[in-house]
Amino acid sequence: MSDYTPPLEDIFFALHHIAGLGDLAQIPHWSDTGLDQTEDLLTEAGRLASEVIAPTNQAGDRTGSVLDGNGNVVVPEGFRPAYQQFIAGGWIAVSAPPEYGGAGFPLTVDIAIQEMVASANMALSLCPMLSQSAIGAIGAHGRPEQQRRWLPPLISGTWTGTMLLTEPQAGSDVGALTARAEPQADGSYHLWGQKIFITWGEHDMAENIVHCVLARTPGAPDGTRGISLFIVPKYRVTKDGALGERNAIRCIGLERKVGIHASPTCVMELDGAVGELVGEEHQGMHHMFTMMNKARLLVGLEGLAIAERAYQQASAFAAERRQGRRPGTGSGMQAPINQHPDVRRMLLDMRARIEAMRGLLHLNAAAADRAAHHPDPVCRRQSQQRSELLTPVAKAWCSDQGVEVASLGIQVHGGMGFIEETGAAQHWRDSRIAPIYEGTNGIQAIDLVGRKISLGGGVVLAELLAEMGGLDRNLDRAADAVAEAARWLGDHPGDDALAGATPFLQMMGITIGGWIMARTWEAAHRLGPTEPHRSGFWTAKQTSSRFYLDQILPMAPALLPAATSGIAALE
Numbered sequence: 177m178s179d180y181t182p183p184l185e186d187i188f189f190a191l192h193h194i195a196g197l198g199d200l201a202q203i204p205h206w207s208d209t210g211l212d213q214t215e216d217l218l219t220e221a222g223r224l225a226s227e228v229i230a231p232t233n234q235a236g237d238r239t240g241s242v243l244d245g246n247g248n249v250v251v252p253e254g255f256r257p258a259y260q261q262f263i264a265g266g267w268i269a270v271s272a273p274p275e276y277g278g279a280g281f282p283l284t285v286d287i288a289i290q291e292m293v294a295s296a297n298m299a300l301s302l303c304p305m306l307s308q309s310a311i312g313a314i315g316a317h318g319r320p321e322q323q324r325r326w327l328p329p330l331i332s333g334t335w336t337g338t339m340l341l342t343e344p345q346a347g348s349d350v351g352a353l354t355a356r357a358e359p360q361a362d363g364s365y366h367l368w369g370q371k372i373f374i375t376w377g378e379h380d381m382a383e384n385i386v387h388c389v390l391a392r393t394p395g396a397p398d399g400t401r402g403i404s405l406f407i408v409p410k411y412r413v414t415k416d417g418a419l420g421e422r423n424a425i426r427c428i429g430l431e432r433k434v435g436i437h438a439s440p441t442c443v444m445e446l447d448g449a450v451g452e453l454v455g456e457e458h459q460g461m462h463h464m465f466t467m468m469n470k471a472r473l474l475v476g477l478e479g480l481a482i483a484e485r486a487y488q489q490a491s492a493f494a495a496e497r498r499q500g501r502r503p504g505t506g507s508g509m510q511a512p513i514n515q516h517p518d519v520r521r522m523l524l525d526m527r528a529r530i531e532a533m534r535g536l537l538h539l540n541a542a543a544a545d546r547a548a549h550h551p552d553p554v555c556r557r558q559s560q561q562r563s564e565l566l567t568p569v570a571k572a573w574c575s576d577q578g579v580e581v582a583s584l585g586i587q588v589h590g591g592m593g594f595i596e597e598t599g600a601a602q603h604w605r606d607s608r609i610a611p612i613y614e615g616t617n618g619i620q621a622i623d624l625v626g627r628k629i630s631l632g633g634g635v636v637l638a639e640l641l642a643e644m645g646g647l648d649r650n651l652d653r654a655a656d657a658v659a660e661a662a663r664w665l666g667d668h669p670g671d672d673a674l675a676g677a678t679p680f681l682q683m684m685g686i687t688i689g690g691w692i693m694a695r696t697w698e699a700a701h702r703l704g705p706t707e708p709h710r711s712g713f714w715t716a717k718q719t720s721s722r723f724y725l726d727q728i729l730p731m732a733p734a735l736l737p738a739a740t741s742g743i744a745a746l747e
Contacts, residue, residue: 182222236438263333294481310337317455377442378427435605479578486585532689573685575610621677657733679738
């Protein structure tokens with residue numbers, strides 16, 4: 177099934193009523209950006225996603241990307257023209273800096289566009305997502321000359337970017353990497369080593385590929401303290417920006433994966449490849465986190481995007497598929513399965529989780545926007561801390577929910593969901609990588625309990641929970657449970673806290689989702705009577721928010737014993 181309808185009304189709701197786009201528009205940095213045209217912008221992005229990109233999804237999954245005998249990767253038919261239309265519209269440049277060709281919109285607007293692109297074709301969307309990460313790292317840590325040379329073609333999309341971190345012996349333990357960079361007399365470096373799991377590390381959609389590579393210089397300290405960041409292009413680039421000879425970096429293999437078949441996951445070999453240092457030597461992990469933090473938010477967004485696509489397909493199937501009878505079903509006829517209570521429950525569960533995920537991701541992005549550009553330094557600091565607290569939850573909880581919703585989508589289809597031709601299984605297969613890459617969800621949970629809940633001496637979390645008070649009885653109970661669990665985890669550092677990290681992160685995600693849905697419930701009741709022409713939309717919001725508050729949110733306090741059971745429960 178290739179049909180995809182951009183959920184524009186739901187996205188507009190999240191932007192205006194959850195993220196506070198109107199408040200962002202008052203920040204001087206965006207005074208001339210044209211935020212008043214955001215809805216028109218998103219409507220056009222949605223058209224591209226549904227009409228151009230979505231039709232490539234299922235066919236691309238069937239054929240996949242292919243490595244030829246010369247180390248070149250050929251992408252599925254239709255991907256190149258779709259990507260060319262994507263970059264012709266300037267969509268990769270929405271939140272990029274204007275001085276290098278970007279439009280300078282807030283990240284909050286950008287993720288709305290990226291949601292639709294990822295829903296349309298997650299495998300294809302990973303290519304510009306990695307480019308944005310490279311743009312962020314070079315923009316934050318590159319020298320002015322590097323920014324002038326590398327950023328414009330990355331922002332235009334004529335070149336793409338990647339991240340080369342993982343090695344066969346160094347997965348989540350990045351400090352164990354052994355790739356080496358030898359300094360040369362002309363100031364460049366020659367790099368040797370092998371990197372694995374490199375998303376879009378080689379392909380034929382762009383003129384050049386800019387690899388951001390972690391490696392060690394001679395005499396570097398062990399562990400992450402000895403890692404430096406380098407730019408290593410597929411084709412070397414002259415000082416005036418022209419493409420030169422092929423660099424000594426190539427793809428030597430493609431991984432066979434459960435999902436995202438059309439996204440080439442490459443084994444990359446560096447055999448004396450010429451590169452240049454980004455920022456200071458031995459600061460590579462710090463510089464790479466500029467890429468990774470935004471990438472983690474965008475991986476959480478993938479969970480939302482796949483969930484939305486799976487829900488749309490399941491909802492359409494349930495309206496057409498007839499089986500069994502219901503009261504009022506005519507003689508000799510069968511009822512659409514969406515009339516059966518359990519199917520309706522599954523569909524409503526999917527929709528409620530999607531709305532909570534979208535709200536959380538937009539809250540996170542809006543906090544990052546305020547941290548970057550609010551004129552008040554106190555607000556910037558508080559927003560930065562809020563963003564840091566939300567990021568591991570947004571990445572892990574939303575990617576987990578994406579898997580859950582995609583699985584429910586298969587269940588709604590019944591036996592047909594287990595048949596590849598319907599496309600329902602592809603959504604689950606594609607979703608399953610998101611809890612793993614960009615830092616496994618277990619690592620996100622460790623980050624949350626080990627670093628984030630203690631931000632500001634615990635004040636950052638306390639202020640977030642305080643904002644939830646008084647909106648809903650079940651929300652109050654959930655927030656109290658999160659506060660109790662956080663106190664216990666703080667009092668029991670080490671393995672006791674680590675043992676409860678994942679249940680605690682799930683508590684946090686469900687509870688923040690409850691806060692989103694309590695605000696949704698309030699907005700629907702307040703605004704619904706004033707907009708009778710949108711009565712169907714507001715009624716749907718009331719239904720989904722009430723379902724979440726009554727049937728999903730109570731799961732949060734139920735996780736308190738698991739979050740506080742300590743290491744003894746695992747021995």
